[in-house]
Amino acid sequence: MNQPATAHTSQTAQEAALRRTFAIISHPDAGKTTLTEKLLLFGGAIQLAGTVKGRKASRHATSDWMAMEQSRGISVTTSVMQFPYNDRIVNLLDTPGHEDFSEDTYRTLTAVDSALMVIDIARGVEPRTIKLMEVCRLRTTPIFTFINKMDRDGRPPIEVLDEIEDILKIECAPITWPIGMGRAFKGVYHLLDDKVYLYEGSDNEAGGKTVTLDGLEDPRLKEIAGDYYDELLEEIELVREAGSGFDLERYLAGEVTPVFFGSAVNNFGIRPLLDSFVEWAPAPQPRETTSREVVPTEEPLSGFVFKIQANMDPQHRDRIAFMRICSGHYKKGMKMRHLRAGKDIRVGDAITFMANRREAAETAWPGDIIGIHNHGTIAIGDCFSEGEDLSFTGIPNFAPELFQRVVLRDPLKAKALHKGLDQLCEEGATQVFRPLHNNDVILGAVGTLQFDVVAERLRTEYNVNAGFEGVEVYTARWIYGEPREIERFRNRMDTGVAEDHSGALVYLAPSRVKLQLTEERWPDIKFANVREFN
Ligand code: GDP
Numbered sequence: 001m002n003q004p005a006t007a008h009t010s011q012t013a014q015e016a017a018l019r020r021t022f023a024i025i026s027h028p029d030a031g032k033t034t035l036t037e038k039l040l041l042f043g044g045a046i047q048l049a050g051t052v053k054g055r056k057a058s059r060h061a062t063s064d065w066m067a068m069e070q071s072r073g074i075s076v077t078t079s080v081m082q083f084p085y086n087d088r089i090v091n092l093l094d095t096p097g098h099e100d101f102s103e104d105t106y107r108t109l110t111a112v113d114s115a116l117m118v119i120d121i122a123r124g125v126e127p128r129t130i131k132l133m134e135v136c137r138l139r140t141t142p143i144f145t146f147i148n149k150m151d152r153d154g155r156p157p158i159e160v161l162d163e164i165e166d167i168l169k170i171e172c173a174p175i176t177w178p179i180g181m182g183r184a185f186k187g188v189y190h191l192l193d194d195k196v197y198l199y200e201g202s203d204n205e206a207g208g209k210t211v212t213l214d215g216l217e218d219p220r221l222k223e224i225a226g227d228y229y230d231e232l233l234e235e236i237e238l239v240r241e242a243g244s245g246f247d248l249e250r251y252l253a254g255e256v257t258p259v260f261f262g263s264a265v266n267n268f269g270i271r272p273l274l275d276s277f278v279e280w281a282p283a284p285q286p287r288e289t290t291s292r293e294v295v296p297t298e299e300p301l302s303g304f305v306f307k308i309q310a311n312m313d314p315q316h317r318d319r320i321a322f323m324r325i326c327s328g329h330y331k332k333g334m335k336m337r338h339l340r341a342g343k344d345i346r347v348g349d350a351i352t353f354m355a356n357r358r359e360a361a362e363t364a365w366p367g368d369i370i371g372i373h374n375h376g377t378i379a380i381g382d383c384f385s386e387g388e389d390l391s392f393t394g395i396p397n398f399a400p401e402l403f404q405r406v407v408l409r410d411p412l413k414a415k416a417l418h419k420g421l422d423q424l425c426e427e428g429a430t431q432v433f434r435p436l437h438n439n440d441v442i443l444g445a446v447g448t449l450q451f452d453v454v455a456e457r458l459r460t461e462y463n464v465n466a467g468f469e470g471v472e473v474y475t476a477r478w479i480y481g482e483p484r485e486i487e488r489f490r491n492r493m494d495t496g497v498a499e500d501h502s503g504a505l506v507y508l509a510p511s512r513v514k515l516q517l518t519e520e521r522w523p524d525i526k527f528a529n530v531r532e533f534n
Contacts (some may be wrong), residue, residue, distance in 0.1 A: 009014040009297075012329055012365065016296040019367030020281045021091040021324075023108055023135065034264040035118055036081070036092065041267070042099040042274055043083025043090060079309065079322065080369045081351040088278040091353070091367060103398055103428055103446055104307060106135045107380065110395050111306040111324040113367065114281045117257070118264075121154030121181065122145050124273055125167045133168050138252040139394060142282055143170060146273055151199075153182035158239070161259065171256040172247040174239050176259040178224060179232055186224050186270050188261050189236060191218065192246070193362040196221055199268050210271070211500030252282055262399050279325075284367035287326045289383075289392040292527040294327050296366035300386040301336060302330035303370075306395060308380055310457075315445035318426065320351065320371040321378040326392065330364040339383045339390065347372055379426035397500075399476045399529040400431050402506070404451055404468035413464045416440070420462035421454075425501040430454045433476065433498040433506055436490070442498065442508065455503035472510045477527035479505045485524050504531060 009017075017151065038447065054194050081092045089414060095105035109115065117138050136143060147160060154160070161172040166338075176188040179196070187198040213221050222229050224230045250256040262269015284296040288302075294302055297511055307322040330336075333348045340349035351371035352364045364370045372378060381395045408417055419439065421432045433445040445451055451468055458464040478500075479486060488503065490497055496518075498506045508528060509515035 003066045003092075012299060012327075013297040013331070015365035016284050016367060018089050019089070019091060019284050019365065020088055020114070020278055021093065021112050021284065021367040021369075022114045022116055022277075022281060023093045023095055023105075023112045024116045025095070025109070025116060025129065025132035026122070027103075028124070028131075030118045030120045032118055034096070035116075035146065035148065035270070038267050038270050039090075039092060039274065040081060040083060041388070041448070042270065043085050046234060050509050057507055065088060079307070080371075082353040085274060086278050089279065089367075090125060091369060093162070093369065106398060107306045107395060107428065108140065109135050109141065111304075111322075112141065113285050113370065114144065115279070115282070116144045116146060118146050119160065119164070121149050121157070121160060122263075124155060124160045124163045130167060133170075135396075137254070138396065142254055143257045143271070144277055144281065145172065145257045145259040146264075147178075147259060147261045148264050150178050150181050150185050150188075150261050151266055152248070152267070157181075157261065158235075159389070164257075164259075168354070169231060170254070171250075172259050173251075173256050174259045174261075175246060175263075175276060176260045176269060177236055177239055180228060184228070185263070188272070189232075190272055191236070191240065193272075197269070197272065198224070199263070199266070248280055250278060256428055263441040284326070288393050289395060291389070292411075296327050298327040300388065301330060301334070302326045302388070302392075303382075303383070304392040305378055305380055305382045307373075308378065309371075309456055310427060310429075310461075317337075319376060319378070320376055323372060323384060325364055325366050325370065326366050327366055328386070329366070330368075330370050332362045335386075336380065336473040337383045337387055339385060341377060341382075341472060341492040349373060367399050376423045376426070380428045385464070393532055394531060397431070397531040398446065399478075400446055400487050401475070402451075403433075403471050403473035403476075404443050404445075404446050405471040406441040406443055407467045407469055409465040409467065415463050417458065417466060420458045422501050424454055424457060431476075432501045433508060433518045435495070435498040435508065437495050437497070440471070442473060443468065444473075446474055473508045474507050474511045475506055475515060475529070476507065477501075477507045477515070477529060479484065479507055480526040481524055485522075489522055489525055500531070 024032045024036060052197050068151050079094050081094065083090050095108050119125065119129065120358065145164065147157065157178055162169065164172055175192060176190050178188055179186040185199055187196055189196050194215045196218065198211040198213065200211060216233060225232055246258055249255060251258060260269055262274040263275065264270065286293045286295045303323040303325045304498040305321045309320045309322070330350060333346060335344050335346050337344050353369060383390055384394050408414060424430050425432050433444060435442065443451065443454065454468060455468070458466050479489065494510050496510065498508050500506050507518065509518065
């Protein structure tokens with residue numbers, strides 16, 4: 001896929017070959033926001049990264065780019081950040097930082113071709129990293145690794161790499177290696193280029209001021225490393241011998257991860273990372289549908305929606321559906337078929353993401369994301385094409401971990417409540433379950449904050465006053481099996497069977513024990529904790 005395009009290849013093939021679409025995965029506080037900001041700086045997307053402090057400020061700064069977006073009162077630019085680097089076009093898909101919205105993160109990971117894992121040298125592998133890697137595994141997503149905060153005292157690098165290999169089950173191939181750490185951090189040695197990049201304080205790379213030494217024999221390195229020099233040579237020797245070396249094929253197969261060290265906040269170690277990233281990371285990959293594999297170079301447009309973002313302005317129920325282009329290209333004003341609705345729509349005002357330019361782009365190519373305005377007609381998992389009936393697979397719906405029963409305070413508002421819940425469900429803001437045996441409405445979420453958001457949005461957007469109360473549900477499992485067996489299950493169970501908002505059958509288990517017993521009693525039924533949209 002990474003072959004350079006030749007004169008004979010189509011424009012779609014050429015544009016696709018340039019794209020690198022990825023997301024950053026990390027545990028909160030590892031440095032994702034900081035690294036994102038520095039990557040944008042390298043991409044020329046923002047001029048003065050150093051002046052942007054804190055998350056809120058950076059959101060504000062980055063969302064200033066598109067006037068169109070401002071006039072609509074929404075902030076979507078930070079969801080997709082596109083920038084050119086070394087003749088490639090990088091699409092960085094942002095994932096929400098708060099863990100209550102991790103479902104959104106999981107689905108964003110279905111729209112990328114690779115991921116960059118950020119690890120804090122002092123903290124090593126953390127819970128969120130483990131969970132996100134599990135999601136990446138579902139599609140064998142190739143992983144780059146950046147070990148951050150080398151300017152602080154942390155754990156020995158070799159120990160952290162061992163931990164990554166043990167816990168995340170991926171082999172590490174260091175590409176750069178740190179020279180010291182904390183106050184004694186001197187820089188990194190590039191194992192492939194045989195060069196030393198010296199760390200000299202702040203913001204040295206983007207300004208082109210990084211001092212480079214030729215190899216480990218350079219006398220200046222001996223001077224800088226001092227007593228540590230011999231130990232460094234030994235360590236690098238060890239890493240060279242122990243490591244299997246970097247193998248592009250094995251990286252693309254998700255078996256090995258190239259590892260880079262640095263300090264995001266000091267903008268150090270990022271250039272070698274980005275240089276290798278645009279070289280090795282996969283261009284847009286073929287995608288499975290229920291009928292066939294779709295290759296990016298096919299001329300007709302196809303894509304799927306992985307995220308819906310509501311308008312910040314509650315007066316307009318305008319929403320943006322984020323579609324990943326899988327093949328062909330988008331052209332302003334083109335007609336495309338919304339396959340679930342069976343309708344052709346003309347899209348003249350899609351948002352495209354060109355962080356380096358102010359004007360909205362007229363076209364978008366495989367690997368790019370476009371934002372389509374709609375009023376609740378488009379749902380997560382929906383597919384678009386130029387006519388062919390394609391249904392992309394693998395966009396997951398994860399079983400929620402928290403459940404509440406909806407209490408409607410004004411019984412006359414039942415219709416508005418159901419409409420609101422269905423729409424919020426399609427956005428992925430919550431999951432709704434309707435038990436077959438009573439009239440309850442049960443909401444599922446992965447974080448408590450989601451319930452507050454739903455209550456607030458029901459009130460402001462749908463004029464529905466609703467609250468929540470506890471309900472005896474431990475977990476949800478989607479039910480798969482032979483139709484006859486499913487029918488038997490449905491009839492035999494007195495309680496606990498429900499439909500999700502799409503009508504799929506779900507078992508709501510009141511306890512872990514009950515789930516186990518039910519699974520044992522129904523060996524021919526599969527109780528899945530993930531439902532795929534298609
Ligand atoms: P996120 O939650 O993963 O997005 O993490 P942030 O980028 O917000 O960083 C969390 C904290 O770590 C912030 O206070 C950053 O300034 C700090 N930080 C990020 N990178 C580095 C680094 O390389 N060195 C040090 N010392 N601090 C860092």
